[in-house]
Amino acid sequence: MRKTEAKSFVASYLDAWNEGNAGSVTDHLCSEGHYIDEVLHEDMTRETLFEALLDYFQSDQYFYEVMGDILCSGTTIAFQYCAKPLEPGKHSSPWHGAEFITLSGKSALEIRDYYQLPKERALNGTGKGRYVKSGLNQRGMGELLANLEQVMQREQLHLDPDLSLPKLAEHLNATVNHVSQAINAGLQTTFFDYVNHRRVDEALRLIQLDAGPHRAMLDIALAVGFNSTSTFYSAFRKVTGVTPGAYRRRVARRA
Structure with a gap:
């Protein structure tokens, strides 16, 4: 791979993160691709990464930029990045990480993310912030899951081949973040499963x-x-x- 191609891929990839666009980020993975969060020890497919990013982008906003050179060898790209909070005072300091990307054609077969959070965020045990500030307590989760069951039985939404998490949230009159949290944390499964x-x-x-x-x-x-x-x-x-x-x-x- 030429360095210009590696730079182009990384630029497009980080643009998607900076736009807060879950679909654009996951589009950088091929259909069999995996995103591996080495800090939380989570191995995510395109679908589970998409769900996690919907939560993440609703709770946290950062600007990601490359630090130093982008390295490439064969089908592998490696780079370091810095994540700076867009809202001063919301989080006290930037944090840093490194990603190693293995390509298959023009898409990523594997993305491994290593990062080090500021002490105040690391103590929360939240990793990159999944479900942070979602505002959904146990009672609210129970009510949402009960409503989910009623709506699914009444409207048979699962028979719609185009059913998506945002579309389901609209039927439930709830936020995407809350529906995702209820299914993941309350039912211990993913939206797709x-x-x-x-x-x-x-x-x-x-x-x-x-x-x-x-x-x-x-x-x-x-x-x-x-x-x-x-x-x-x-x-x-x-x-x-x-x-x-x-x-x-x-x-x-x-x-």
Whole structure:
């Protein structure tokens, strides 16, 4: 990789952070890419990183800039950065970090982030600030989760293949940050896993009712909100431990 290409990638990547745009940041990862927060020991996919950044950008605002040279060797880029608070007095001091990026084509296959927070933030144990100042207490979380269950049952939102966290928050008349916190902290799962679990539950019901000529698995996948058989099979196996075909055969044997 040429140094000009490495500089261009880093500039675009940090611009996305400085714009507070979760989608633009995650767009720098390829579809199989991972972002690894070495301080919190979190390994995030594009989807989980997107959720974390929605929370982060609502609670913290910094300006990120490169410190020193951008190093590149083969498909690897390394650089140091400084994060400066945009609101003087909100946080007492800047903090520093370093990222190591492995590229696959023009996107990142892996981003490893090492950083050192100011003492006052490190003592909070918040890392880069997930759910800081969200304002959602345990009672509020319980009420939001109850509303979530009612809305999902009544409106069957998981069947919408374009359902997103912001769209769900709009249906719940809540902030994206609060909905994300309720699902992650209250249900101990991610938005994507939560939605996919409900979709798989509906697929199980359809397979059990499929007594006549079998519907194609693609038809079932599309009917419950998946966009492809590959994502359907992956989610189905994650929830049930078996493939859709194996589950269908199990149902047929019991009939």
